[in-house]
Structures are given as structure tokens and as C-alpha cells.
Amino acid sequence: MFVLAEGAAPLVDPGSADGAFSLLWLVIVLPLLGAAILLVGAPLAKGRLDKQGHLLGAALPVLSFVLSLVMFFALLGRSSDDRQVSQHLYTWFQAGGLKVGADLLYDPLSALFMLLITGVGSLIHIYSIGYMEHDERRRRFFGYLNLFIAAMLTLVMSANYLGVFLGWEGVGLASYLLIGFWQYKHSAAAAAKKAFILNRVGDIGLSLAVALFFATFGTTDFTTISANAGKASEGTMTALGLLLLLAACGKSAQVPLQSWLLDAMEGPTPVSALIHAATMVTAGVYLVVRSNFVFDYAPHARTAVVVVATVTLLWGAVIGCGKDDIKKVLAGSTMSQIGYMMLGAGLGVAGYPFAIFHLLTHGFFKANMFLGAGSVMHGMDDDVDMRHYGALSRAMPVTFLTFAMGYLAIIGFPGFSGFWSKDKIIEVALTQNWLVGVLAMIGAGITGFYMTRLMLMTFFSQKRWADGVHPHESPRVMTVPLIVLAALSVLGGVMLIGNWIADFLEPVTGHPLEENPALPAVVNSVIVVVIVAVGVALAWYLFQRQEVPREAPQNVSFVTRAARSELYGNEINDGLVVRPGGRLVGGLTLFDRHGVDGVVEGTALGVGGSGSVLRMVQTGFVRSYALSLLAGAVLVVVALLAVNLK
Amino acid sequence: MIALATNDSFVTPHIAYGSLWPILVIFGAACVGVLVEAFLPRQWRYVAQFGLTLGAMVVALVGVGFVANGLPELGGGAARGLFGSEGTVALDGPTMFMWGLVLVFGLGGVLLFAERHVEGGVSAFAGQAAALPGTESERRTQALDHTEVYPLLLFAVGGMMLFPASGDLLTMFVALEVLSLPLYLLSGLARRRRLLSQEAAMKYFLLGAFSSGFFLYGVALIYGYAGSMDFGAINEAVSNNAGNQTLLVIGMGMLTVGLLFKVGAAPFQAWMPDVYQGAPTAVTAFMAAATKAAAFGAMLRLFYVAFGSARWTWQPMLWVIAILTMVVGTVLALVQSDMKRMLAYSSVAHTGFLLTGVLGLQGSDEIHPGQITSLQAVMFYLVTYGLTTLGAFAVTALVRDSAGEQSTILRWAGLGKHSPVVAGVFALFLLGMAGIPLTSGFTGKWAVFEVALAAGAWPVVIVAVLASAAAAFFYVRVIVVMYFHEPESDSAYVAHPSVLTATTVGVTAAATVALGILPGPVLDLARTAGEFIR
DSSP states (O other), rough: OOOOTTTOOOOOEEEEEOOOGGGGGHHHHHHHHHHIIIIIHHHTTTTTTTTHHHHHHHHHHHHHHHHHHHHHHHHHSSSGGGGEEEEEEEEEETTTTTTEEEEEEHHHHHHHHHHHHHHHHHHHHHHHHHTTOOOHHHHHHHHHHHHHHHHHHHHHHHHBHHHHHHHHHHHHHHHHHHHTTTTTTTHHHHHHHHHHHHHHHHHHHHHHHHHHHHHHOOOHHHHHHHGGGSOOOOOHHHHHEEEEHHHHHHHHHTTTTTTTHHHHSSSSHHHIIIIISSSSGGGHHHHHTTTHHHTOOOOHHHHHHHHHHHHHHHHHHHHHHOOOEEEHHHHHHHHHHHHHHHHHTTTTTTTTTHHHHHHHHHHHHHHHHHHHHHHHHHTTTTTBBBBGGOOOOTTTTHHHHHHHHHHHHHTOOSSSSSHHHHHHHHHHHHHHHHHHHHHHHHHHHHHHHHHHHHHHHHHSOOOOOOTTOOOOOOOOOOOOOOHHHHHHHHHHGGGGGGGHHHHHHHHHHHHOOOOSSSOHHHHHHHHHHHHHHHHHHHHHHHHHHSSSSSSSOOOOOHHHHHTTGGGHHHHIIIIIIIIHHHHHHHHHHHIIIIIHHHHHHHHHHSSOOOHHHHHHHHOSHHHHHHHHHHHHHHHHHHHHHHHHOO | OOOOOOOOOOOOOOOOOOHHHHHHHHHHHHHHHHHHHHSHHHHHHHHHHHHHHHHHHHHHHHHHHHHTOOOOOGGGTTEEEOOOOGGEEEEEEHHHHHHEEEEHHHHHHHHHHHHTTTTTTSBBBSEEETSOOOOOHHHTTTOOOTHHHHHHHHHHHHHHHHHBBBBHHHHHHHHHHHHHHHHHHHOOOOOOSSHHHHHHHHHHHHHHHHHHHHHHHHHHHHHHHSOOOOOOHHHHHHHHHHHHHHHHHHHHHHHHHHHHHTOOOTTTTTTTHHHHHSSSSSHHHHHHHHHHHHHHHHHHHIIIIIIIGHHHHHHHHHHHHHHHHHHHHHHHHOOOOOOHHHHHHHHHHHHHHHHHHSSSOTTTTTOOTTTOHHHHHHHHHHHHHHHHHHHHHHHTTTEEEEEEOOOGGGGTTTTHHOOOOHHHHHHHHHHHHHTTSSSSHHHHHHHHHHHHHHHHHHHHHHHHHHHHHHHHHHHHHHHHHHHOOOOTTTEEEEEOOOHHHOOOOOOOOHHHHHHHOOOOHHHHHHHHOOBOOO
16 A cells, blocks of 8 residues: 655664763753652652652653753754764673663654654643642652653663563553542542553553564664664564554553543543643654654555554544543543554654654644643633533633633644644555545544534633532633643644755654655645534534533434444443453363363262262362363373374 | 492591581571570570571671682683582582572561560460461460471571472472472461461472472482482483483473472462461561572572473473463462462462573573573562562551451552552552562563563563563552552451561562662672582
8 A cells, every 4th residue: 555665664773872962861860769759759758858858759740841952952062963862871781692671762753752742741840830739649749750750661661662662561550549639539430440551452462563573673772773673574574563553552441441431530630631642642652653664665564554544534523523421522632642653653754754754743732632621620610511611712711712722722723833844644554555544634623623612612602600600710720731832733834934844853764765645745735624624613503603511412313323422432441351361261161160170070989989979069169170270281291192102 | 429438448528618608507506496486485586596597597698708808710611610519519609609699688587477466465376386277275375385397497498498409309399398408397377367378388288298208209210310319320321312302201291390390380379379278477578589599599490400401391390380370370369369379379370470481592602691580580480579578478467457367459558548658668568569660570571581581581571571461460460459449347457566567568569679779789699699519
């Protein structure tokens, strides 16, 4: 389906870290230190840190951000073929040539991620100071957030797959702890467990991929693998690509491992903004783009990425249309937008930079909207049902305005950041395969529909508040981060000026071949805008012109019911995995408890007689153990004989 | 082989005392311990036995270091060592590594045995083993301390040292019995829940005797095949393809059964949960770590030295056993409600991971420069697994309620709230067993999976990866119970241990972290141990 780009992926060939880059390790260590102090140190300090600990927790990511910024400018100061730096911290383990180093890699790709993680991360830490003000476990919350930042930085800064795996598990752990942070809520505990299990499935993909890298290349270093990628067979590369895709599906909530993301909204809203919108869920996209040297040699795996991405971007968008819970609408939308990023990543060299571009702009506007939703909930006594909102634009002017910026960005209003990034992905998709391109356009239309629905039901239409609710604007510590993120949502598009983002990422992603686009860029943009406008207009007709009922109507069409129940993702999981798995375990247990004993009883009954045999059955289980031992011995000998004697 | 008296000349047997002495120290101290028990007044015995045992082990451990340094090099440096006692004991690098390992676990065991804080001034062993449970005589002997456990421990440690060092089948069988018999006894000596403990000991003994029978039969068959018990001679017979193949194959199978029983591989794992649960927890801790190490040492020597030329004969069988063991261990651990039984099944799963390592490439001439051999990978895994297990059981012994130890998992609810340090350390051990990166379990798994992959055993490795992924559930479930469940009125509490248990737990916890972050030195040590001598 896709043509292998000439010259394929550029090699990972970093120089050594000097100057400002010698502080690379500190970027990770700072938040890690915060986590250690807040989680391990504070209990030893007997509550003395409970009052002020969160300020420390918020300050350290800011320091990391400053460091990242300094290094980013140092990187810009270098020529473009000199923009890869690696730092060897120490040898993690070594026995002869089996050597895995704790190495860091700093290149344009990790630079952008570090800025996103520490930048958006810092803003969300600051916001959380206000949001978690009345929670008695606030110190622990900040500890977990710091832990997350450290793990996520490890993920994007490691110079080998084993380090990536370490970070991968770390963010999974932090996400689990934070989703279940309000563990007294049964739903939160269940959601944490679900996220853990589905992520575990993805993790198997990554660990098998790491093992296969090792078996194929004898190392997991990006440097060696990228240099030798061409020498491995295409079958191996395809297997690697598919395993990495499985990993990405788990972490980034792509179909078929998507169902945990909506439940994950049980966590505190800043968590949803940071982990389940801006950073962690995009780790899958990072993994695919980082492994471009694998995917360039595995066209079939790339096709699989595109298929998964296209299905997910529509799947998430449809879910977004059916939900009344404001956070779940945003979660569906996150799923859909990550589908766009994966699509970009699956399109190869031409798509990589725009996948990352969309990832960054999405990080801004989605974090903005999640925090905005948190601010709305803050003013509405933690109610999340949009049917109980309405006409909030007056009561919360700052939240409304900032949210509107995010809204215009995500639907792709011309000039806003999301317009540029989504447009580019659709354009590349259309060039390579018209069907995928058209489906991506339809997805954009649906996005316009459900986001407008959210906007209208929340900030416009009629007042539907419950009695005794007095919506109010949130404190300054919460609105300032909103304003900063809103500004970024508007201005994120500047990264595309002069094609800067593609040129900047070129040392990592490679130089694309010149291809003739299917449609002129302007025509393409106009079509997308028109489709989005149709979606917006439809939503306006349905939710502004007509009255929104306070209770969700029940006699609705099949499509609405399907969207409300997340396109039956949970039912599919139950039917295909959970119940058969449960039966298997149950069967094995049953066999262990009764099967072996049953055989003994049966044999004994057959041989002996009645009364004495029954008494023997009561005496215990040693005989049945001995029988299983005997059976095992027979198994061993038969296995040996079967192989060796003909 | 044993050339004692010919017609007219007497040849002094070559014993190699200079390299053998650490094991003699242990056996000697065990004999002295028996005398102490007979001649010293009761009130002095605890201190005397504890000091004697601890001292003997420390001396032996230091001795192992010296002996290991002085081993002569063989075969261009690939292996180091010599045969002692006329070829019945192989004193080589791997032997020294296993000796050190068994002694370290033994030291941990001694410290746990001597713990008297938790039970309020007495040890966790029955005051008098002969007193019937629930009788007057039991009540009268309640305040006594059972100090025979120390010589028993020393005998077991001695047997465990001899087991992987044995150079012929007969020595191996003797070592097997020497290590097993004290363990059967120790399993039945619990102070609380004595019936459960005695039942466990009985089961262990009966099944152990049964499996020893298999082993002995295997010895006989192999003797019939090769005409010798000596590993070197067996290897020669195998590579010359001499003798009756059926004898070889069936004999090999029977020997395997005996060893697989000791390491607790499926389908020979049935005794493990019962015994691990019934035995005093200090015994379980020692036994789980040290027996597995010794038995894997012996198994590696048997398969790599005696049957090294017949690798393709036994490898498919071990593939099946490894896969079966991992699946059975993992799946059954998922449904356990008792901590000790859960750890027992998890130990079964770990046996499967270790067997995966046994399948790897053996000789240093087969591997790429820099790769590690499967022997080294398995030895490293034994270090990580053993230390973590020792620590986990040590902590289990501390969680109690009014009836003694409380090992029902749900009763651990809220432990993280009122005993954060103990719960945290236990969580660390669990994460280590689950193989989470930055703990020793991760590097251990990495090592064994890697050697198995290099040998082309990828189907086993895939099962192993899947099993480790599934295994994480039951470990994490415990963490969830400890941290995310509210404590209830019948929840267990943590007894304050003395410095003895605290040392064991502290050292093993530190090792779990250290071997995850900086496993280099221990891997290097395993590498310098080199190969088995033949």
C-alpha cells in the first residue's frame, strides 16, 4: 500500500553530551526527588510536610521545565546535523558484551516532548494547588504527579528500548495510582484496575518487542538498531512493528484496547488533563515515531497502524457524540485525536512530523479544555453531567473564554492551532490513500458536531442548574494556567511557519519524498472547513434551537444507544476475553481441587469396594499427590521416549 | 572409582581437604550441636546453639571465598576447579558460587530461627515436638525452646552444599537425603497450628520418599547403561553411544523426576503449597530459597555434565515441563486466598522461569563473546529469587493476630496504613518477584529469558513473558489489599521483630533494589565462576 521512502530512516548517531546538555539527567532527577521526598520522606517526617509539601511538588517540575528550555535553545544553536546528543549515566547491567546502559538521548524529538511534559506538567501542578486544596491527601497526590513526570521523562529520554520500557511501566504505575486516587469510590478502584489490566496487555507487546530486538540485534540501543535495521528480514521487522503497535494500542487507548480511557476519567481532573490527554496517552505515538527505523522496513506493520488509527479516530468521535458526562466526551475526543496522530505516524516519513505537531497542539488545547472542565465542575459542586449545566458563560467568564479557544482549536477553526495540525495529517493521508483521507475528513466533521454540542450544553442554551448550585469562577491559581494554555491553543500553529516543525524534526524522522498532493492544499482546507461547518451547524440546530432535557431521553435511536455504551467495547471485551478466561481459570482450579482427587476416588472405587474405600477417601490427599507425582513421572518418561525412540 | 584396597598396596585416597573444608566445618558444627544438646543445661543452649551455628556458617562462608580464589584453572580458563574425595565431589567455580549462595540463605535462616520477640520470648518452634497437640504435656512444655533445630539446619545446609557439588550419582543421592531429612523434621515443628504443621511434614516426607525412590531407580538404570556412577564416565558412554538407549532414556527420566520434585516443577508441585503453609514460616523461608538453589545446582550439573552430550534427548522434555510449570504456577497462584500458598505457587512459577534458563546455551564456546551462559543466568536468577523469597517469608512471619500468624490475604487489609514500613518492604519484594524494572527480579528474568532466546527456545520464552505478565496480577492484588483497603476490626497487625529478623529483611530488601539497579558485580561473580569441570 505504501512505498518505502528512499534513504529510509536517518541513523541515530548522537554526539556526547557537553555544555548545557551535561545536565540532562537532572531533568529526570528533579521530579524523581520530589516524588521520593513526598512519598517516602514525608511519612517519616510525621506529617510535617503535609502542609507545604505540595509547593515543593509544584516547584520541581518548573525547574525541570527551565532546564528543558535552556537545552532546547542550546540545541537550536547547533547545526541540524549535530542535533543528537547522548549521555551515558552508568552501565545498568553488564556481563561481557551483554551490556545495557542507562543512557539518555537528546534530539529534536525528545526535546519537544520534554518541553511538552515539563511545560504542561508544570501548569497542571500549579492548577492542582487550587483544585486539590481541600483534599487531605494532597501531598500524596503531588508525589504521584512528580513520579509520573519523572517516569514520562524517562520514557522519552532513554536511548534504548529497555529504558523506554522502564518509563513505560513507570507511567503505567503512576496512572494506576492516580486513577484510583479516590479509592473509596468503588468506580474509581474498578477503573484503576481496568486500566492496569488493559495496559498490561499492551506491555506484553513491548516486552516481547524488547526481547525480539535483543534476539535480532543483540542490543536494544537505538543507535545499533537503526544502523542495522536494513539487515534484518522483513518478517522480523513486521513482527517488531506489530508488537510495538500492540504496545501503543494499550498505552494510547487505540482500538481494540481502548475501553479503559473513558473509565479512567474517575481520577481527579488534573490527572485526566496531564496523563489521559496531554502526555501519557500519546506515548504510543512517540513509540511509533521513535521506532521509525523499524516501521520504514515494515510496510505491512505500517498499514496495520493506519487501519487501527482510522478505526479509532471514528470510534472515539462517535462515542463523544453520545456521552453526557463532560469528561467522558473529552475522553472520547482524546481517543479520536490520538487516532489522528497515529494516522500521521502510520503514514511514514511524510506523516511523522505532523503526527508530532498534532500531538503538541492537542497537548495544549486538550489540557486547556480538561482543566476548563475541571473549573466548571469546581463551580458546579463536582457535577459532571452536561444536562445539568447550561448558560454558564456569564457565571464563569474566564473559564468560558479559555475553553472557547480550546474548542476553536480542536474543531479546526481556521487560524487556530488545531486547524494547521489536523489539516496537514488529512492532506498527507489523502495523498497516500484516498479512502483513509476521506474517513479522516468525516472524523473532523463529527468532531465539529460533538464539540459544539458540549460547548452549547455547557455554556449556552438554557439554565438547567439544580437548586442550591451557585456557579462561580475559580481562583486565580486555577485560571492563570487556563489562560496560558488558551494562548498556546491559539498560537500553536506558529510551529508550522516556514515548515519549521518538519525541518526541525528531520534529523529524526527523515526527509520525505516530494509527492504530488491529491488536491491543492487550499482546496483541501476548504473542504475540511466546510465539513466541520456542517457538523457545527447540525449541533447548533439540535442543541441551541431546541430545548435540552434535564434527564437523558431513553427512547432514542440505535446509533445513540451504541454511542452511549461506547460502541459496546466493554461487552466485546467481556465476551471475547473475560468470560472465557474466567472459565479457563475456573476449570484449572476445579481440576486441581477435584480432578486429581476424583481420579483417585474413581480408581479406588473401581478396585476396592465400598465402606473401607470411603474411609480412605476421608483420610487426606497425600495419595492423590502421589498419584499426580506418578502421572508426572509417566509424562516425563513418555515425553523422553516419544522424542528419542522410534 | 573408589580404589581403596587392591591386593598388596594401599593407595591413600585423595581427599583435597584444602578445598573441601568449608563443608566439613558445617557438618562438624552440626555434630557438635548434637552434643551441645545432650550435655549443656537447657538455659545455655539457645545462646550456644545460635552462636555455634552462626559462627560455623560465617567461617564456612569466608572459607568459600578463600577456596574459590585458590582453585586451579582448567581448559584455558573456561573452568576452574578440582575433584575431591576421589572424584566424588567436584570443587569448581559453580560449586563455590552455590556454596556461597546456600550459606547466605542459611545465615538468613539462622537469624529467622532465632527470632524470639514475635512469640513473646520463645521461638516459633514447638516447645517439645513429641508432646501431643492439645494435651497437658503440651501445655507444660509450652515455655521451652526447641534448640535441636539448629543442628538440623546445619545438616540441611551441609546436604545442600554437597548436592550441587556431587561428582557421581551415589553422592548426589546421599546429599539429597541429607538435605531432605532435616527439612521433613523441621516442617513439623511449628509452635502454633501444630496439626497442620505435622500433616505438612508427613506429606512432605511421604512424597519425598516416593520421589527418592524414582531417583534411586534412575541411578540403577543409568549404572546399567554406563557401567559407572561417575558423571564423567556417564558422559563418555553417552557420547560414544554405548549401551542400551532405552536404559539411558528411562533412567534419565527417573532421575529427572527426583530433581523436579525437589525444585517443585509441575506436575510434581502438589506438595509445595501444603508444606509451605504448614511449616514454621522461618523454615519455609529458608527452604524455599535454599532448597531451590541447591536442587537447581544439582540439576544443572546432572544435565550439563553427565548428560551434556545428550542434550537433544532431554531438551524437548524440559520444554514441556517448563511451560507446564509456568502455566500451572501462575494460574493457581491467581486464585489463592492464603499468602503462604500464594507464595508457594509463585515459587512454582519461578521454577518454570528457572527451567527456561536451563534450556539456554551451555558452553562458553557456543555463545557469542559477551553473552552469558545459561549456567550463569540460572545462578544469577537463584540469587535474586532466593533473597526476595527469604525476605518475603520473613515479613509474612511478622503479620499476626491473636491466634498467631495471619496469612489470609484479605486480613492484611490496611496494613499500609498502620505499618507503612513493613507493608512497603513487602510490596518491594512482591514487585521484585513480579519482575518490575529496577528490582532484582527484572534483571534475573532478563538473564534467563535472554539465554533461552539465544538457544532458540522462543516458544518457551513467549509463554514465560505471558506468565510474568499474568503473574503481576496476584502480586499487585496483595499490594492493593494492603494499601487500598480500609483496615477492619479483624485485620492483622505487625509484630515488632528483634534485630535478627530486621537484619534479614533489611539485607534482602536492599539486595532486591541493588541487584535491580546495579546487578553488574553479581553477574560478574557468576561469570568468573565459569563452567562445570568434567
